[in-house]
Amino acid sequence: MNTAATTTPRILIVGGGYAGFYTAWKLEKHLRKGEAEVTMVDPLPYMTYQPFLPEVAAGSIEPRHAVVAHRRHLKRTTVINAKVTGIDHAHKTATLTGADGQTWQHEYDQIVVTAGAVSRTFPIPGIADNAIGLKTIEEAVAVRDRLMSNFDRAAALPAGPDRDRLLTVIVVGGGFAGIEAFAELRSLASALLKNYPQLTFEDTHFHLIEAMGRIMPEVSQKTSEWVLKSLAKHGAYVHLDTQVTNATDGNVEVSTGEVFPSDLIVWTAGVMANPTVVRGGDLPVEERGRIRTRADLRVGTPEEFVEGAWAAGDVSAVPDLSGGGVGGFCVPNAQHAVRQAKRLAKNLVAVLRGEKTTDYFHKNAGAVAGLGLYNGVFQSGNLALKGFLAWCAHRAYHGLAMPTWERKWRVLWGWWNNFWLGRDIVSLEAVQTPRAVFEQFAARPRPPQPAEAAPKKDEKKADGAGAGKKPVESQASA
Template sequence: MSKQRILVVGAGHVGLYAALRLTKKIKSHEAEVTVVDPQPHMTYQPFLPEASAGNISPRHSVVPLRRELKKANVLAGEVTRIEHARKVATVQPIVGPAREVPYDHIVVVPGSVSRTLPIPGLREHAVGFKTIGEAIYLRNHVLERLDVAAATTDPDVRRNALTFVFVGGGYAGIEALAEMEDMAHDALRYYPELKHSDMRWVLVEATRRVLPEVDPDMGAYTVQVLLKRNMDIRLDTRLESCVDGLVRLSDGDEFKADTIVWTAGVKPSPMLNQTDLPRDERGRLTCDAQLHIVGPDGAIVEGAWSAGDCSAVPDLTSETPGALCSPSAQHAVRQAARMADNIVATIRGRRGKDYAHKHVGSVASLGLHKGVAQVYGIKLTGILAWLMHRTYHMSRIPSFNRKVRVVVDWTLALFLRREVVSLGGLHRPHDPFTEVTPSIPAEPREELKI
């Protein structure tokens, strides 16, 4: 049998874990693994709130691909098209012309992007919370707003600077809101001009509850914790406009805010629009229980695999007919392992196994020493839930190197105060050089005479 070519599109939770397992299980003469991603790292997204709040270094929440995938080929670029009928993917490298990469098996796991809505002003004035760049930006921006508020004598400027709006009451929104408020509260000790009551933290959630992944009583507990911290919680409320930073809500309220964070869900990567692979009505790749991509009639698309939050995978442990696995990291890492094992089995002429995992529960941080957890039916709150949150995610982040670095960050935080300095200049590093460099008009070129 000729050497098989396995192409992994995307290096998120599923892509990295699948590639790691493939390179460990497969023999070099059986197959070669190529991973394509525009970023040189995998972002461990559950650590974004902690990285943004300064509890851990942002670099420690990402995993370098080339360090971890020593036995795989890592191609820095973006897959712009998949023609599975020809078993060819078009890859646009970071620099240079596009190239075609042939394959025998393809793992299509580009992940998801923020699910936005056509809300006036959202594109211009809001920021997402899905990438390490967004997390770093939000940290610097919030701390800059404290500097603005402390320096101004205009009460309107101060009020706008100290109003922070988070849209979306899922795990990402709740954890980002709680961690950023915690960080800002710590920073106020260095701002004698400001009081905690000057800040306004607003959560806008379109449904009547937060944290839908846990029982309603745990969601209610979370709301009570946030209310005790003087946060403004707006349930059953939608953001209708934020033009020029003027936030208009469906309950009729409106106010100005310099900070608007959008965390209202995700949708499959738009890259999937450029494939000939079957998808469902929500744009997800349709899969069977063995993680093969399948057509509307259930027929397997030979050599095509997927998992994670860009795919619709049946949940065999659910009693609800037609239930699908939730788009969580808990499922993603386990699906990646099962998919990799099934690819190896297929290459060796054996039958794969079905993926079946009963969701064990969820954990969330509500800031330093505060949390909520529901695991195997056991409900925990406060510091015990917070410790469970940290322990679980420390165990899940890939590589011993990153585990050690994260634990060291947490240990140092027990003895040293949190860093609360803004490095906003990181976002526009060329500006200081441009300001001191004279502009020289371009000399007119002589026209070429023929």
Template sequence: MARGLSQPKRIVILGGGYVGLYAALGLQRKLKGNEASVTVIDPQPHMTYQPFLPEAAAGAIEPRHVVVPLRKTLKRCHVLTARVTKISHADKCVEIEAPDGHTEQVGFDILVVALGSVARLMPIPGLAEQGIAFKTIGEAIFLRNHVMSKLDAAASTVDQELRRKLLTFTFVGGGFAGIEALAELEDMARFATRYYENIEPSDLRWVLVEAAGRILPEVRESLGVYTVLQLEKRGIEVYLSTLAKSFENGHVILSDGTEFDSDTIVWTAGVKANPVLATSDLPLDERGRLKATPTLQVEGLPDVWTAGDNAAVPDLSRIEEDPSALCAPNAQHAVRQANQMAKNIVSVLRDKQPRDYFHKNVGSVASLGLHKGVADVYNVKAKGFIAWGMHRGYHVARVPTFNRKFRVVADWLLSGLLRREVISMGQINNPRAEFDRVSRS
């Protein structure tokens, strides 16, 4: 049956991350009741504020406070917890797979593609079996429990070779995610050793492997050099211009010939656009991202909008120096793109012209553990405690909803007064193990 002309437009948002959440928030604030319905589709019922994942993994923030529940926040939107499996613009519908495995078709009049990115894996032997990614709250919780469980295991064995393997932690990737996760977890583990009679901080081995000749490409090179020096002062081994060749059975082989055993391999070496896009009928660039216009519409498809990691959005702030410049795939752009996109969608619905997205990058901040950080903001660089404070101040201002801001600040205050909790809850990773053991006895 044809839809009546007076019926509200169906806006479907694929993805509930930065872009999806902020676009939906903007739409629910600006749309009138009869203008459009908004449906958000994501495999998780929450948005994850990824800059806080390292602190959640290190125990400085309660993991539940790093996520924003979609249904609670998007009160005027429909939320579907499902995975997008197919996009067909020609048929004006998307196929989704529910948690129980059944599939459904969801029709749309206006589509927002905000599927983000996934970990980019390399054909390295052993990576798929040994690697741990660091993009979701589940992975952050798993990694925290994993690291603490390795300390427990090492404290309970007399096998020195096994002990060295258990206490060796390898991180591959020198971007923000890898550096902050490494720094926070090293800080946490070093603090935890005071509760182990037979483990000293010097027994822990932390290794960073980066293929490029520098780390933290988002900040000026001098701050990247400073960060390496600070990590090395803490005993962290940094391998630059070095490739990982193999991780089979936890035996790490690097391109410079270095070999060692490691029971923890964290992979943060890059991301790629969500692979669902590759099977769609939407125009993509050579890196699998949607080709976007400055108004955040997909090229040639005015009823399809996109932003964030899965979009190649022209960076108008650098257009004079580089006509092909694209916006960096970071949260700073994603949030602002989402806000502009929501305004543009409403403008088009009301027969007005959409505006181009323009934002000049203000800089970046990174935490290197408790009271340590680097910052490069408005061409002003900062180090140490000041940069760490800037990092916390910036991100607590950016995390969505007052509820989450208050809870995060409360977590910081409590962890500062009472110190962080250092305990492994490894049973969370396999909660049925004890039940299964008893059932077999």
């Protein structure tokens, strides 16, 4: 029996998104060889850089360039593509479920929960059936392809309700994600028009629905008002203090009584901690459904922590010691997820070595958003940049923040190509049903033909009699 193998601490990271990937990445840097075994579990083989999803939806970034392959960049981490559907921390075991539905138990000594968040929706009729989120790379690609395909279809139709529906885009939610997606899609639609002489700018309709009285709470009131004016200038309209009440059959009805028939409804109105992981475990959960986490990233309260359990990112409720967090906790964004993961990795290694942990502290450095090509907004304290300079700051910040130099170069190279060649406007919507054409023309076996009916008993007898007389007749004639 290998004693060294049984005594080596086993670290299980639940989730390979922002916080999970960075935790594993930094653990590889800080751990000595053989000091611990690190395993990361995620159903996807890559981490998605979510701030780039609006640009992916707008065709400004190739989808594969906005994700980071786990196995390419995590050299000393065991990557398992499965879902964690249960955590029994009392016995230090997690239930893993593979893509084929098979389940098995995975034992650990230290668990790091970084399962992220999913779109938070409300039971509004039609939303679950007709809307699409913007939390995954697949959703961003589907949004882009749908908009481009709708332009193709609309160009073949006369002016009227059917064409208006195809050229109407509805975005629900006025936070950073919603505003960026809304502005980028408006920018893409404007750019597409030069390739569709049958359509005009006035044929396109963009509406953002926001329940609150303002957009982008991360920036000042003055800056958010500038964003509203900029969007209106570009033909994109924001409806404040307005709620979606129905979206059956794609007819978006709002609280003001207006109805906007649309073939593309994008939902960005909030997120919630991954419920599969949170509800499927025995770790403490706070009232908003997040794992209760201390400032040093251990699971627990300031008075008491859960031995061997850690959490970070959107799935966790981490105290914001800077005093700027909503309700006293860090807001769910990329800034915190990355920095929490780095601190968590250091603290976990410190615990393994019998050293003290350090509390996580980060003061928000500001907010930056892209509002379509050559337009953006940046806010840091009282400093606010708008327009082209803010757009440059947006691309510089996220270009540098993209993990690994390999991915950075791919994104930067794509931007450089688009500057000279323009956006690629090819829709690959058919990739969502890749076998459709093959099935349409594939040859199939002929259906079995029904067997001939067996002759009746009397007919068999008659045939037999005739057969017996024939030789006699032949002899007589001979």
